[in-house]
Amino acid sequence: MANVLVTGGTGGLGRAVVAQLLAQRHIPRVLSRQTSPDLLPGAETLTGDLTAGSGLREAVKGVDAIIHCASSPKAPLATDIGGTRMLVQAARESGSPHFISVSIVGVDRSPAPYYRAKHEAELLIAQAKLPWSLVRATQFHSFGLRLLQSLGTDTLNVIPVPPNTRLQTIATEEVAERLVALVEHGATQQIEEMGGPQVLTLEEMVQSYLRERGRKASLRSVELPNSLFAAFRSDEPPSPAPVRGKQTWDEFVRSWYRERDGYPAPKAQVPILMEKMVQVHDPVQVSVLTVTLDPGVQGAPPHRHPGPVFGYVVEGEILFEMRGHAPRIYKQGEVFYEPYNCLHLLANNPSPFRRAVFVAVLLGEPSQPILTPVHLQAGTNDPVDNCLGACS
Known part of the structure; x- marks a missing residue:
């Protein structure tokens, strides 16, 4: 002892x-x-x-x-x-x-x-x-x-x-x-x-995760330079660490899923701190919000806003994707813009370590919600209403 x-x-x-x-x-x-x-x-x-x-x-x-x-x-x-x-x-x-x-x-x-x-x-x-x-x-x-x-x-x-x-x-x-x-x-x-018993590509890990979840989705290759993902990129298979671990990635995903009695509420539904700072109702509604995402947390599901959005990353980094544009990492000190009616697919914190904070200024219509969830067509990231929006 x-x-x-x-x-x-x-x-x-x-x-x-x-x-x-x-x-x-x-x-x-x-x-x-x-x-x-x-x-x-x-x-x-x-x-x-x-x-x-x-x-x-x-x-x-x-x-x-x-x-x-x-x-x-x-x-x-x-x-x-x-x-x-x-x-x-x-x-x-x-x-x-x-x-x-x-x-x-x-x-x-x-x-x-x-x-x-x-x-x-x-x-x-x-x-x-x-x-x-x-x-x-x-x-x-x-x-x-x-x-x-x-x-x-x-x-x-x-x-x-x-x-x-x-x-x-x-x-x-x-x-x-x-x-x-x-x-x-x-x-x-x-x-x-x-190290663990396997060296896997991120594609293989994603496919395993989707199988366990019973989700059907396709993958597309996208470069994310200057991000955490780049730290694990190699055009040649790396020299693996000595294998001491026994639990495979598949086994981990399976146990993680079953321990929660099936898949839990997605992180997009986890409460996110949003602090309303300024609002003007007539004739245009201006909403200024601070959004805080804990490490690894996903933001809102695919959605639209009733007007253009201007944003500034205060802390950490945000993984953004708007339909028609390649995904991009916005880091602390950088700004982003979403046009009116744009379909916003991703607004997640890709870091498992650090929280992310950004300020968003939304220009919308009085009495209208500042965010409207959008359902996607099977097999694509297109909206079911066929309204593709303007993300250019």
Whole structure:
């Protein structure tokens, strides 16, 4: 039985680690900014803030191991580098427990800022003169799910899919199992890699998802440069990470679907924060709204507005598609425009990590709804009313 500190214990991987620790009769201690996080019975909670360094000395006191899962693609300098540095220092001062950390396959090769920060965190741990073990994992199945759902797999009949995008997704629980196994195994002083049992293209993953959902849709190849999808693009099949995971993508989708007693309400129906800021009724209705989409959330289903729309991305990025135009990623600081009566197919947040916020100015008719859902014809993204709108 070991006393184990878990950072990031309220996240997806952290919760799986806590569950594994309890199953193996270890005692998990979770460092959290929340005073009463929703955790399994038996897990100890200690209030603190990794990025501020508060509560770290108390958190590491008396532990046999640390499983470091905390990470932030939105603020990697503060969390992945700064937080890791302070946690390493606290660990050294407390008696040098076994420091176990999770990273990502490819951090030593990618120019992406988040990956560079993860790699620097690895170096901090390896050079800290602590007993340590590092596990680099490929992307989780849940990550792949959010990516493909952002493409409109739940609403469109013709789905835009970036070509040559390959993933080797793995079950979160299997990575958690390996991290907990290292508590019992002892420090390896090495970086090991683990990946899922398959390398699949995004097209193959989408087709599997559609089969499980019982949806019929066709795919079309669309380039989305400078987006998250581009980070996983390769014209040549990548060298796969060592296979340690067992759950396939098909098995994950099937279990995800069945655990919810069939397919749940699509994310397009999840409440989205829309704050009405300005409205003028006569003679033209002007509505200014702030729209916030949590990571991976889909916006409204295919729809039209009663007038032109002008928008500005305040935070994150938005995947937009208007009928007759190629899908496009709009990033923070960019503006977009929708003509009157245009058929708007997609307005989703493609990032599994960051929320997205945009401001939309809608010019419409007084007393008319600002958004009208549109049903699509089978096999196409054309509206059933045959009114194609003007998106040019």
